[in-house]
Amino acid sequence: MKAGVLFSGGKDSSLAAVLLSRDYAVELNTFVFGPGRILPAVERAALALGFPWHVRIFGEGLLARAMDMIRSSGYPNDAIQMVHRYALKELSTHYRVVADGTRFDDRVPMLSRDEVQSLQDTLRCSYVRPLLGFPRREVDSLVARHLQIICGETGNLENGDYEAEIREEFRARGEDAGKYFPPLHEQSLVIGMTST
């Protein structure tokens, strides 16, 4: 059975893919807002993991909608949540099983129980979160066991999460993204698998 995993190149989505690959034929999927966006570091991460990788493009207007939400609320959480739901919805048109790297300790993006139920019922898919039942300490230990990663802050490290592209678009429009996003957001990028 195929499973389509939402993939940023970071440690959580990579670990979710590795764990899931024991029981599913995993394919990695990275969503971008702009059709021209290239993500060589994410592509290398996918290559290191050894799973097929697909770049998928969000429908036109979603980036503007996300930016409007951020401008009006003053913080990115609702917009990130909305974009994540949209990605899962899109992905469910390609796979019967969709998955992501949501951890138990995550706050955003995190679908509520009702949202998960509704997603599965309306889209007739299974939404799997392999890391949901693992506390941070165990995720860290599994990451160390399976993955080689580098860490940095958003902006210094290329990865395929939504935040980077939204931040860039704010900058391109001469707006200060810094007033919406928390100053320090630790990111990770997978550069290899460990040999175990």
Next chain:
Amino acid sequence: MKAGVLFSGGKDSSLAAVLLSRDYAVELNTFVFGPGRILPAVERAALALGFPWHVRIFGEGLLARAMDMIRSSGYPNDAIQMVHRYALKELSTHYRVVADGTRFDDRVPMLSRDEVQSLQDTLRCSYVRPLLGFPRREVDSLVARHLQIICGETGNLENGDYEAEIREEFRARGEDAGKYFPPLHEQSLVIGMTST
């Protein structure tokens, strides 16, 4: 790293153990109220899975406390929840990683986010629920892939969950357990692994 899994012999705790065994040295642990209680079917299930199995005995008085809670509330949920928490707590004295077969769709036993945090902080353990991120449909499909099971109702199928022993104690005291417990509670028992 060792992980102590709460084990009833049923499909959920068995599947949790199988999934976890890819990354941890799994040991199965079945709690009983009465020191003399024997569970040959659960022992055979543990043998079929191939992991070490330990029977652990709850402290004296816990069964009476659970029965009092059930009598006073009129339903078993709070008591089952209390007993489950107690089992996790006990288990954390033996393992740094404790685990169970809680699924996303479960209502009871299900620890809240705060309870999980508190359990981990006070007992300095990791509490892992490998099935938490899997919807029922995927759990069923993984069970079919890995396990041979038989199904039945509580009372007709021996397994190591708390309900059976509590029900028996009500009966032994001449009380009707049926007025507290829902009439139909589907149970499962693992009888083998599939060959895949």
